[in-house]
Amino acid sequence: MTALLTAVLAVGALAGCSEKTGGNPNTTAPTGAEQTSTTPTSDGSSSGLSIAKFVSKPCDILTSAQVAKLGGVGSPKPGTSTLGPTCEWAGKVATENSTYMVYVTEDKDVESMVSNVKSSPIFTDKKIGDVRVIVNDSTDGTLHCRAIIEVSKTDSVTVDARIAAAERAAKPACTEVESVATMAIETLKG
Numbered sequence: 001m002t003a004l005l006t007a008v009l010a011v012g013a014l015a016g017c018s019e020k021t022g023g024n025p026n027t028t029a030p031t032g033a034e035q036t037s038t039t040p041t042s043d044g045s046s047s048g049l050s051i052a053k054f055v056s057k058p059c060d061i062l063t064s065a066q067v068a069k070l071g072g073v074g075s076p077k078p079g080t081s082t083l084g085p086t087c088e089w090a091g092k093v094a095t096e097n098s099t100y101m102v103y104v105t106e107d108k109d110v111e112s113m114v115s116n117v118k119s120s121p122i123f124t125d126k127k128i129g130d131v132r133v134i135v136n137d138s139t140d141g142t143l144h145c146r147a148i149i150e151v152s153k154t155d156s157v158t159v160d161a162r163i164a165a166a167e168r169a170a171k172p173a174c175t176e177v178e179s180v181a182t183m184a185i186e187t188l189k190g
Helices: 001-016 064-069 110-117 173-189
Strands: 075-081 086-087 097-103 124-128 131-137 144-150 158-160
Touching: 086 173, 110 131, 110 144, 124 173, 131 173, 144 173, 158 173
Parallel strands: none
Antiparallel strands: 075 086, 086 097, 097 158, 124 131, 131 144, 144 158
């Protein structure tokens, strides 16, 4: 009986001393570029945004004045993807001008989308104004970065930025995608 009590106390003491954190023991600490937030900044956007008028016209998510700020991009090209209706503004010269894309996603759980990218090397769950935005990239955020704008629990707008070689020094991908997401939020607010 004494041996059993000693074993229980030893296990309890060890459990009390251990810190429970997720991750891999071989994972290195995030660098400045690998900003990470482990908890969502909100459980939903209460900003009153709506994607209703952009589902059929995804290229209207950025105004012509906002598109002019992107630099040397071609005319908007609407399309579709697994995320929903899309619009692409391709760089006029692939090595000199960055390319931007928006996806208007309707009736797809935003938390599920966030869960799919949560383990990315670049992951930041933040607010731009009163709107939740999840910035992420599956590599180091040099060539590409993506921002998911939570419009509601089931609707979102995703912004992609693919940075051209000539613009990488002036336009860090994740900073650039946040800038474009901010413009999209302005349009969504009307």
